[in-house]
Amino acid sequence: MGKITITALRLFITLVWLATNGTAHADEAKLRIGDIIAISLPGEEVLTGDFPIDRRGEIQLPEVGGIKLTGMSLPQASSAITAKLGTAFRDIGRLSVRVKESKLVVAVGGQVKLPGTVELPGDANVQVAITAAGGIAAGAQLDGTKIIRGSKVILFNYKKFLDTGDASILPQLEPLDVVFVPTSPLTGNVQIDFDAQTLARAGDGADEAKAISVFGEVINPAKFSYKPESTVVDMLMRAGGVTRYASVEQIRIIADGKPVLFNLQEYLDSGNANKLPLLKPGATIFVPIQEEQIRKGKHTVYVMGEVAKPGAFALQEGATFVDILANSGGPTRYADIRQIRILKSDGSVVMFDMNAFTEGKGGAIPDVKAGDAILLPEKVENLEPSWLKIPSSRVVQVIGAVYKPGRYEWSDEMTMFDLIAQAGGPTEQGDLSAIRILKNKDDIFKPQIFNLADFIKNGGSAQSVPKIHAGNVIIMPELPKDPTDNKSMWLAQSPARSIYIMGAVNSGGRYAFSSEMGFLDILTAADGPSKTADLRNIRISNRGGKLSEVHSFDFELYMETGDESLLPRVKNGDVIYVPDREQDWTERSVENTVRVIGAVAKPGRYKFTDRMSILDLLAEAGGPNELALQDRIVVVNIGKEAKASYFDLISFSRTADYSKLPVVRNGDTVYVPDQSQSHWNRFMTGVRDTSQIVALVAAIASL
Amino acid sequence: MVMNRAAILLLAACLLDGCAHNWPLEGHGGLAERDKPCDPAIGQALQAIEYLKSTPGLRPPSKVAAAEERLIRASRESQAGLYADASHSYDEAVQMLGTDPQNVRRPRQICTLNNNQEGR
Numbered sequence: 057m058g059k060i061t062i063t064a065l066r067l068f069i070t071l072v073w074l075a076t077n078g079t080a081h082a083d084e085a086k087l088r089i090g091d092i093i094a095i096s097l098p099g100e101e102v103l104t105g106d107f108p109i110d111r112r113g114e115i116q117l118p119e120v121g122g123i124k125l126t127g128m129s130l131p132q133a134s135s136a137i138t139a140k141l142g143t144a145f146r147d148i149g150r151l152s153v154r155v156k157e158s159k160l161v162v163a164v165g166g167q168v169k170l171p172g173t174v175e176l177p178g179d180a181n182v183q184v185a186i187t188a189a190g191g192i193a194a195g196a197q198l199d200g201t202k203i204i205r206g207s208k209v210i211l212f213n214y215k216k217f218l219d220t221g222d223a224s225i226l227p228q229l230e231p232l233d234v235v236f237v238p239t240s241p242l243t244g245n246v247q248i249d250f251d252a253q254t255l256a257r258a259g260d261g262a263d264e265a266k267a268i269s270v271f272g273e274v275i276n277p278a279k280f281s282y283k284p285e286s287t288v289v290d291m292l293m294r295a296g297g298v299t300r301y302a303s304v305e306q307i308r309i310i311a312d313g314k315p316v317l318f319n320l321q322e323y324l325d326s327g328n329a330n331k332l333p334l335l336k337p338g339a340t341i342f343v344p345i346q347e348e349q350i351r352k353g354k355h356t357v358y359v360m361g362e363v364a365k366p367g368a369f370a371l372q373e374g375a376t377f378v379d380i381l382a383n384s385g386g387p388t389r390y391a392d393i394r395q396i397r398i399l400k401s402d403g404s405v406v407m408f409d410m411n412a413f414t415e416g417k418g419g420a421i422p423d424v425k426a427g428d429a430i431l432l433p434e435k436v437e438n439l440e441p442s443w444l445k446i447p448s449s450r451v452v453q454v455i456g457a458v459y460k461p462g463r464y465e466w467s468d469e470m471t472m473f474d475l476i477a478q479a480g481g482p483t484e485q486g487d488l489s490a491i492r493i494l495k496n497k498d499d500i501f502k503p504q505i506f507n508l509a510d511f512i513k514n515g516g517s518a519q520s521v522p523k524i525h526a527g528n529v530i531i532m533p534e535l536p537k538d539p540t541d542n543k544s545m546w547l548a549q550s551p552a553r554s555i556y557i558m559g560a561v562n563s564g565g566r567y568a569f570s571s572e573m574g575f576l577d578i579l580t581a582a583d584g585p586s587k588t589a590d591l592r593n594i595r596i597s598n599r600g601g602k603l604s605e606v607h608s609f610d611f612e613l614y615m616e617t618g619d620e621s622l623l624p625r626v627k628n629g630d631v632i633y634v635p636d637r638e639q640d641w642t643e644r645s646v647e648n649t650v651r652v653i654g655a656v657a658k659p660g661r662y663k664f665t666d667r668m669s670i671l672d673l674l675a676e677a678g679g680p681n682e683l684a685l686q687d688r689i690v691v692v693n694i695g696k697e698a699k700a701s702y703f704d705l706i707s708f709s710r711t712a713d714y715s716k717l718p719v720v721r722n723g724d725t726v727y728v729p730d731q732s733q734s735h736w737n738r739f740m741t742g743v744r745d746t747s748q749i750v751a752l753v754a755a756i757a758s759l
Numbered sequence: 760m761v762m763n764r765a766a767i768l769l770l771a772a773c774l775l776d777g778c779a780h781n782w783p784l785e786g787h788g789g790l791a792e793r794d795k796p797c798d799p800a801i802g803q804a805l806q807a808i809e810y811l812k813s814t815p816g817l818r819p820p821s822k823v824a825a826a827e828e829r830l831i832r833a834s835r836e837s838q839a840g841l842y843a844d845a846s847h848s849y850d851e852a853v854q855m856l857g858t859d860p861q862n863v864r865r866p867r868q869i870c871t872l873n874n875n876q877e878g879r
Binding site: 610613614616617618619621622665666667669670688690691693695696697699700701702703704714715716717718719720721 | 782783784785786787788789790791793794819820821822823824825828829831832835836838839840841842843844847
């Protein structure tokens, strides 16, 4: 019972103390601008009402004017008001003064949505003021907010308040304070309507000196505000994380001018926080791109050379050589998969012929372990710099008119076509019709000629293609350049591969010839026959055999009939001679000419065809001269039988009786006698001679 | 008497000289192809040539052309009385056409033109 009484007594005392102190506290509160003072004086309506303390700290009362109340407690204010009113009113003993409402007037400026003066409850804080101003606008620098109180500036970290909810971070507002929310420097000097996501990506590092710069292969490179408890991983996460190309094993952190390498992969694999480097204010984090650095690790294999995606690959348990090769995109078309090399971590080299393996010709898939390197060399070209290392017994040499002459490593599985293709193929001047293969046997080279042009055109058995072996030499000859421009080029042209054309042509000479060409090609190459060419008697000397065979070709007959079978077949080494129609008659053969002798302008041997007549012949010989006995032109036919006949040109010219034209053929003779051979002349000669004899006899008789 | 002998001697000398120098017969056949060949075999061969010329592909045109020329020569020779030569030319023409000369009829008809004319 006694205990209960004591407890109740203590409780009573406490309540009384609280009540007294609370009232005292309220009375002692200083009045501020914005407080509303409620005054009541019964019987005086003008003095009954609410009177706010204005910006000057005064209330305005009727008759007495302004009374400054700020800084006073309520009793002090009541006394001041009573004293002031006592000067104008009587009976103010019933005057009552109390604080009806406490209000706070502040201005909110900067990066808020509705900057301006706001009227707040007396106990409002900064957050209430900002909210009354519409809230924070995008682009605000939350850790740089400030309150301007007269000439005093109070900085505070509003972001920190938002993060922690710690109201003590916020300064106590006072009337007429200016709450200023600055703009983030990352927004630059250009007014842009920012969205929150963009701004967040741009980072929040307003303090240049302390902000952490994160760039490289991260999603949102930016400057972020430094926090002592932040780690590199936090910063990377704030930057949106790393990209798929990031080299997470080679992240570089620069702090205090010293770079530190951070292996994020290793940290994530181990979970060891000791591997996290210390992040200092102002540090720079750089995440390099994967290709720009060297990956190295105890689980790494390297694939180099002619693969689609060379690089370092993490070797998973159970992964084979084929898996690794497939991950690297596989060999490119330039890869020499016969010469794959596995460079073991212990320094040894394992060769692998993937081609043979895929063809089932043996070999086993090589074992690849972490630290090994797989090299797929390029097919041939990359061997060139080290050609000295390849002995001649393993190469074939390709020289002459190909695009890439040189030494080529040879495998007997390849063909001559592979080799020519590898050498870039023949140049435009390459002569495919006479590829020369020098084969070495017992240190003696023997040539073999292969007509690839003919093979390409007509095909043929694969057996007919020369077999190439290492040590052979392939020579692609070059077609001669135009020898008419530079005849010295003929020296470079093999006689066995030339054809000759001479005589009555415009550009006689020696021309390169192939089996694909014909007589017309050569005649055209020689710029055709000259105007005086005797096209009926073109001679071709075939020089292929031991003895040359000479054939005649009537080109005019070919032109008349178009008979292709007339065209002579010519080949390299042959000689074509086109005679001149105006050649001296003594140069013409007897069998193919008609002799015209006697009293004509141009006696000689003349060409004659079976469509000509004696009239053509006489015209060709310039016609009978003035002494000719024109009515007794004699034709002597010499064939199976010999016979003579005469032709009366004078009579023919009068009668045009062509049935009296004598037959003339090659080998015959036409004789045009002169007038001394006429009967009258012969008679007169006889008379003269006889008269001389008679005179002589008479003279002798008179003796 | 002496004058009579001299006159006789002079006349004889003149006659001997002029009459002893005989000209050959006048020639023929120089353009015999303008007329119908006197030998039917040549005529038939020329008709065959015309057929071959109008039907390309049966024989090489150059062979046909050469055979035609040779037949023209045979025709001329035949008309000129050079029968052996005419027969030879005919054989050559037949050969050019790719026919065995043994299997064709040979020209046998002797053309009788004015081959007996004497020279002056």
